[in-house]
Amino acid sequence: MTYTLIDGKKVSADIKNEISQKVAERKAQGRKIPHLAIILVGDDGASQTYVDNKVKSCKSVGFHYTMMRFADTISEEKLLKHIDHVNNDDDVDGFIVQLPLPPHISVDRVTEKIRSDKDVDGFTNHNFGSIISKNPLLMPATPFGVMELLRRYNIETEGKHAVVVGASRIAGAPLSMMLTEQGRATVTICHKFTKDLGSYTRSADILLVAVGKPGLITADMVKEGAVVIDIGTTRVEGPQYPKGWAIQGDVDFKAVAPKTSYITPTPGGVGPMTIASLLLNTLRATELQHP
Structure with missing residues (x-):
């Protein structure tokens, strides 16, 4: 079967161009330019890379x-005070705290401290709950990016059976809600306690995997013509890789791709869309706070 590769890099670039035009229009009209604040705690290498990419993207769209x-x-109390300061800064429209945080700091406390109208990661309970309302607010960035890919590739979700593997608060859980509410799909959620995973994945018209376990989904677990969205990203180290490591997804791409109608690569699929969604959320936050 000939499959279509879903190119997240291209779609992300298209979105950034659209945002750049809107920022230029706001500037020409003398309206407020979106302002994103980023807090990074510690010197985790992967987090540093993510943050650098976010800063670069901010620059690219203006x-x-x-x-x-x-x-x-830093103590949790001091960090919460800094978050309060950003919450009260009227010049900042969007605000993220890069995860993971050190073990002595509660992710839940930090997340809920962020003002929901500035929460461009879409992690607060207020934004999370709005997914199933008629007026969704700032959507969790990765699932938002996945839905945007499906939309821009004209992949029909209404009435389709979508199987989501992974139930995390960051990806799987909100994505299943968005597929139900906005996509009008019939959704099955699988997770680490699911027995006989393949019996569920083989029934999927659209299979979305967000576990962080390289090669979890093999060819015998996917039905002919399925749409496969690989959200998992894991850094795998080994001497066989030119850099000494490589980013791998949850899907055995080479084996699975020939059976699919559409499939995302890793890297270059969902990853670039997370930052594009973050930028879209920041623009939306600005528009809501400064019409």
Whole structure:
């Protein structure tokens, strides 16, 4: 079967061009330019890379940005005070705290401290709950990116059976809600406690995998003509890779791709869409706060 590769890099670039035009229009009209604040705690290498990419993306679309770095020894109370300061800064429209955080800091406390109308990661309970309302607010960035890929590739979701493997708060859980509410799909959620995973995945018209377990989905677990969206990204180390490591997805791409109608690669599929969604959310936050 000939499959179509879903190119997240291209779609992300298209979205950034659209945002750049809107920022230029706002500037010409003398309206507020979107401003994203980023807090990074510690010196985790992967987090540093993600943050660098976010800063680069802000520059590319004409956003203002503020980068705040703190040592991993910062106390939870001090970090919460810094978050309060950003919450009260009227010039900042969107705001993220890069995860993971050091073990002594509660992710839940930090997330809920962020003002929901500035929560461009879409993690607060207020935004999360709005997914199933008629007025969704700021959507979780990765699932938002997945839905945008499906939309821009004109992949029909209404009435289709979507199987989501992975039930995390960041990806699987909100994605299943968005597929139900906005996509009008029939959704099955699988997770690490699911027995005989293949019996569920083989029934999927659209299979979406967000576990972080390289090669979890093999060819015998996918039905002919399915749409496969691989959200998992894991850094796998080994001497066989030119850099000493490679990013791998949850799907055995080479074996699975020939059976599909559409499939995302890893890297270059869902990954670039997460940052594009973050930018879309920041623009939306600005529009809501400064019409």
